[in-house]
Amino acid sequence: MEGGFTGGDEYQKHFLPRDYLATYYSFDGSPSPEAEILRYLECFHKTFSPGGLQGDTLIDIGSGPTIYQVLAACESFDITLSDFTNHNREELEEWLKKEPGAYDWTPVVKFACELEGNSGRWEKEEEKLRAAVKRVLKCDVHLGNPLAPAVLPPTDCVLTLLAMECACCSLDAYRTALCNLASLLKPCGHLVTTVTLQVSSYMVGKREFSCVALEKEEVEQAILDAGFDIEQLLQNPQSYSVTSATSSGVCFIVARKKPGP
Numbered sequence: 075m076e077g078g079f080t081g082g083d084e085y086q087k088h089f090l091p092r093d094y095l096a097t098y099y100s101f102d103g104s105p106s107p108e109a110e111i112l113r114y115l116e117c118f119h120k121t122f123s124p125g126g127l128q129g130d131t132l133i134d135i136g137s138g139p140t141i142y143q144v145l146a147a148c149e150s151f152d153i154t155l156s157d158f159t160n161h162n163r164e165e166l167e168e169w170l171k172k173e174p175g176a177y178d179w180t181p182v183v184k185f186a187c188e189l190e191g192n193s194g195r196w197e198k199e200e201e202k203l204r205a206a207v208k209r210v211l212k213c214d215v216h217l218g219n220p221l222a223p224a225v226l227p228p229t230d231c232v233l234t235l236l237a238m239e240c241a242c243c244s245l246d247a248y249r250t251a252l253c254n255l256a257s258l259l260k261p262c263g264h265l266v267t268t269v270t271l272q273v274s275s276y277m278v279g280k281r282e283f284s285c286v287a288l289e290k291e292e293v294e295q296a297i298l299d300a301g302f303d304i305e306q307l308l309q310n311p312q313s314y315s316v317t318s319a320t321s322s323g324v325c326f327i328v329a330r331k332k333p334g335p
Contacts, residue, residue, distance in 0.1 A: 091161050092177075093279035097277065097279060099177075117326050118146040130152060131227070132147050132229060132233060133221070133231070136238070137166060137210075138162050148205075152208050154229075157210075170210070180196065215251040220251075228263070232256075240276070242286045245292055252297060252300040265328070266327070269324065271289065274286075290325055302329035307327050
């Protein structure tokens with residue numbers, strides 16, 4: 075894309091949550107990327123179901139204006155949502171507080187309940203998620219403490235979905251940001267992440283935003299070098315994002331932080 079990598083100021087000014095939701099989460103019956111959401115829900119359900127990852131706290135880094143990525147985790151964790159932009163955090167607060175005009179996530183919550191074998195309890199599931207989310211914070215993955223000025227105790231799980239490749243302008247920046255995320259975790263805590271591969275930009279409405287184009291092998295090595303052991307890696311050949319470039323798919327990764335020395 076022209077004009078260089080999309081910086082923080084551009085995100086604050088031009089990343090509009092409702093444009094993003096309309097682009098990717100319209101749920102109006104027309105063909106759109108939200109079909110891919112179901113794949114992620116299935117991955118998250120398996121990851122956080124009984125016998126999967128457990129713990130006390132989870133931090134979602136780069137939540138955007140969405141809540142579906144933490145649905146499965148609300149059974150086991152107290153959750154912190156976070157995002158860089160004010161508008162996205164405001165959108166999250168609207169849903170959490172059930173404000174008039176808040177985005178309707180009912181179709182996704184119903185599907186998540188179907189995965190658990192009880193589609194009729196979607197309203198209770200929404201309330202359970204609202205109760206599990208303890209705070210919505212600003213985040214910046216380029217800071218040594220990505221949640222600064224907030225300081226939280228080390229967490230059991232860090233989740234970041236389709237965010238890091240959008241925040242980082244280079245492979246080196248991505249590698250450093252992963253180390254910053256690792257600092258939020260307890261020893262032996264888990265990183266759960268999805269990364270779109272080989273994409274240099276994506277669209278929100280009619281506006282183009284940058285990504286760093288990553289190869290699967292680069293992502294794997296960066297996670298290993300940040301002090302993790304990879305426990306699971308799945309590659310979906312179909313890209314989630316509406317982009318101006320060709321993607322080689324999306325990686326879903328679960329990695330365990332190594333114990334301290």
